[in-house]
Amino acid sequence: xxxxxxxxxxxxLKTGQSMTLQCAQDMNHEYMSWYRQDPGMGLRLIHYSxxxxxxxxxxxxxxxxxxxxxxxxxxxxxxxxAPSQTSVYFCASSYFQGGGGAFFGQxxxxxxx
Amino acid sequence: SQQGEEDPQALSIQEGENAxxxxxxKTSINNLQWYRQNSGRGxxxxxxxxxxxxxxxxxxxxxxxxxxxxxSSLLITASRAADTASYFCASQYYNTDKLIFGTGTRLQxxx
Numbered sequence: 001x002x003x004x005x006x007x008x009x010x011x012x013l014k015t016g017q018s019m020t021l022q023c024a025q026d027m028n029h030e031y032m033s034w035y036r037q038d039p040g041m042g043l044r045l046i047h048y049s050x051x052x053x054x055x056x057x058x059x060x061x062x063x064x065x066x067x068x069x070x071x072x073x074x075x076x077x078x079x080x081x082a083p084s085q086t087s088v089y090f091c092a093s094s095y096f097q098g099g100g101g102a103f104f105g106q107x108x109x110x111x112x113x
Numbered sequence: 114s115q116q117g118e119e120d121p122q123a124l125s126i127q128e129g130e131n132a133x134x135x136x137x138x139k140t141s142i143n144n145l146q147w148y149r150q151n152s153g154r155g156x157x158x159x160x161x162x163x164x165x166x167x168x169x170x171x172x173x174x175x176x177x178x179x180x181x182x183x184x185s186s187l188l189i190t191a192s193r194a195a196d197t198a199s200y201f202c203a204s205q206y207y208n209t210d211k212l213i214f215g216t217g218t219r220l221q222x223x224x
Contacts, residue, residue: 004155031210042116042201042216043156050210058211059116090155092212101146101158102203102212 002026006091006105013081013112021076021108023091031094032074033102036060036087043090049074081112117204117215125221132189134218136202137182143210145178145185146203150217156201160187164207192222 007022025032033048035058045058049068063085065077074093078085088109094102117138126132138145144163148156162169162178162185169176175188189196202215 033212035214040216042119043214044116045211045213048211056209056211059213092156094212101148101161102156103158104148104155106155107153 004091004093004103004105006089006108008108009106010109011111013078013110015081015083015112017081019078019081021078021089021091021110023074023076023105024072025074025091025093025103026072027093027103028071029093029095029103030071031102032068033058033092034064034066034074034076035090035092036085037090037107038087046076046089078110083112086110086112116213117202119200119202119215119218121218122216123219123221125223126192127223128192128194130192130222132192132196132220132222134187134200134202134220136185136187136215138185138202138204138213138215139183140204141207142180143205143207145176146205146212147174147176147185147187148201148203148214150199150201152198159200189220192220194222194224196220197222 004025030051034046035043047066049055091105092102146161147159150156173190199217201217
């Protein structure tokens with residue numbers, strides 16, 4: 001039982017490049033979400049999903065796309081990386097409708113130069 | 114911003130003392146959750162309190178919730194050096210299930 005797995009752990013991108021951050025969970029959770037964490041800002045919600053085929057925007061969605069084709073996977077795509085997207089990204093999953101707390105991955109540290 | 118706020122931003126105490134952190138949120142909620150984050154690691158869920166509850170205990174943790182003031186507090190009793198971490202509250206929005214985090218409190222417990 002791996003929980004929430006994020007890949008890669010570290011990534012350096014050049015401005016304008018695109019990439020996909022991967023997130024997979026093996027707990028059959030309906031709810032999955034992506035956050036970014038910046039110093040002094042706490043965690044800010046980027047996008048979230050309440051089930052396969054359903055996604056919605058969070059607090060800071062611009063520059064990011066998501067899709068949810070399966071219950072297990074929730075990839076985050078950066079379309080054209082910018083230095084302002086340098087951050088630590090966390091994926092989380094939980095049962096829908098407040099069934100308990102969220103489980104977090106270990107994070108992806110992204111630097112855009 | 115939808116983000117909640119926590120205070121204090123940083124707290125330093127000696128082992129054995131109690132630590133209290135406060136959280137405010139902005140909208141109607143299903144529940145309020147507290148998480149811990151050790152430096153450079155993912156977040157770990159500590160405790161959840163539902164909107165119809167006023168107080169909840171788990172080991173050395175005590176959480177209170179005041180929905181009329183849109184606020185919560187986390188009390189850690191008899192702190193240990195191993196409690197050194199950042200603590201975040203997260204409010205789960207009513208009807209949408211969005212989980213919105215506060216800005217966090219950095220707790221340092223000195224031996």
